[in-house]
Amino acid sequence: MGVSDLRDLQAGWRLSGEPKVTIAAENVRLRYTVSRSSGGAWWRRGGKRSVTGPVLRGITMAAREGEMVGIVGLNGSGKSSLLRVLAGLQPATAGTVVASAQPQLLGVSAALVPELSGEENIWLGTLAMGMNPEDAYFAKERIELLAGIGDAIKQPMKTYSSGMGARLRFAISAAADPEILMIDEALSTGDASFAERAKEAMQGLITRAGTVFLVSHAAKTIEDMCTRAIWLDAGTLIADGPADEVANMYRYYAHSIALGKEEAAKNALLSATASHPPSISQ
Numbered sequence: 001m002g003v004s005d006l007r008d009l010q011a012g013w014r015l016s017g018e019p020k021v022t023i024a025a026e027n028v029r030l031r032y033t034v035s036r037s038s039g040g041a042w043w044r045r046g047g048k049r050s051v052t053g054p055v056l057r058g059i060t061m062a063a064r065e066g067e068m069v070g071i072v073g074l075n076g077s078g079k080s081s082l083l084r085v086l087a088g089l090q091p092a093t094a095g096t097v098v099a100s101a102q103p104q105l106l107g108v109s110a111a112l113v114p115e116l117s118g119e120e121n122i123w124l125g126t127l128a129m130g131m132n133p134e135d136a137y138f139a140k141e142r143i144e145l146l147a148g149i150g151d152a153i154k155q156p157m158k159t160y161s162s163g164m165g166a167r168l169r170f171a172i173s174a175a176a177d178p179e180i181l182m183i184d185e186a187l188s189t190g191d192a193s194f195a196e197r198a199k200e201a202m203q204g205l206i207t208r209a210g211t212v213f214l215v216s217h218a219a220k221t222i223e224d225m226c227t228r229a230i231w232l233d234a235g236t237l238i239a240d241g242p243a244d245e246v247a248n249m250y251r252y253y254a255h256s257i258a259l260g261k262e263e264a265a266k267n268a269l270l271s272a273t274a275s276h277p278p279s280i281s282q
């Protein structure tokens with residue numbers, strides 16, 4: 001993933017006059033290989049066999065500076081897998097990803113230790129993300145305010161609820177001011193006041209010319225937080241467009257699925273692709 005690759009790709013996306021592309025994927029495919037026992041009674045089982053399945057089926061997209069891109073889709077549609085591939089944490093089976101900077105995937109890069117207190121983990125996390133000690137020192141108060149977990153910050157992280165842990169990881173990641181920040185569902189774990197602070201923190205990142213990706217299967221989260229949304233279904237890009245419009249179409253689709261209205265769901269997919277077609281590289 002060299003800089004020249006990105007320049008080629010930026011030229012390929014013909015973005016003259018538009019904000020700089022920070023990350024782009026070209027025909028990205030992913031298959032997981034899972035090893036399963038071959039079945040039958042346990043005393044007759046003869047070893048393991050490999051099962052592979054397509055998870056991403058040729059994703060082509062680009063994101064630009066200043067965009068907050070929501071990735072929406074049903075459970076198992078491939079949202080987290082796409083984030084991991086874009087972040088370089090999961091190699092694609094085929095296709096190319098290029099980025100102008102190492103994306104920061106919330107909660108993974110910050111190597112937190114459950115036995116240490118929240119405070120100690122802030123220190124550890126900020127240094128692990130490459131901040132110098134002085135910046136880490138000044139970031140601490142900002143992180144504590146954003147996480148909003150009060151005195152629990154002095155307690156070991158293993159005593160935190162999953163929501164508290166997610167909020168602290170979000171606050172640490174946001175403090176690093178990454179050029180490309182990727183957030184996987186973390187915001188759904190906070191209360192309304194945390195959601196408001198998180199939104200402000202993300203707006204701050206955006207005004208500093210970052211790109212934020214936010215994964216959620218809740219249309220409302222995407223609507224509230226994002227400027228643009230892409231919709232994944234069974235590993236395929238269905239639609240790409242303004243967050244409120246894509247979220248609305250997805251909401252109708254998810255509702256139809258929940259009610260067992262297969263024909264309506266199928267039509268919703270088709271009309272979303274027709275009205276908000278995903279970008280195609282040129």
Ligand SMILES: Nc1ncnc2c1ncn2[C@@H]1O[C@H](COP(=O)(O)OP(=O)(O)OP(=O)(O)O)[C@@H](O)[C@H]1O
Nearest residue numbers: 032034055073074075076077078079080081082217
């Ligand atoms: N490590 C893995 N090994 C094998 N299969 C996997 C692995 N991770 C994900 N999968 C499969 O890939 C598919 C997509 O999973 P993924 O987590 O990307 O979807 P998602 O849209 O983020 O789902 P959710 O909304 O439930 O978090 C699922 O069928 C899942 O079972």
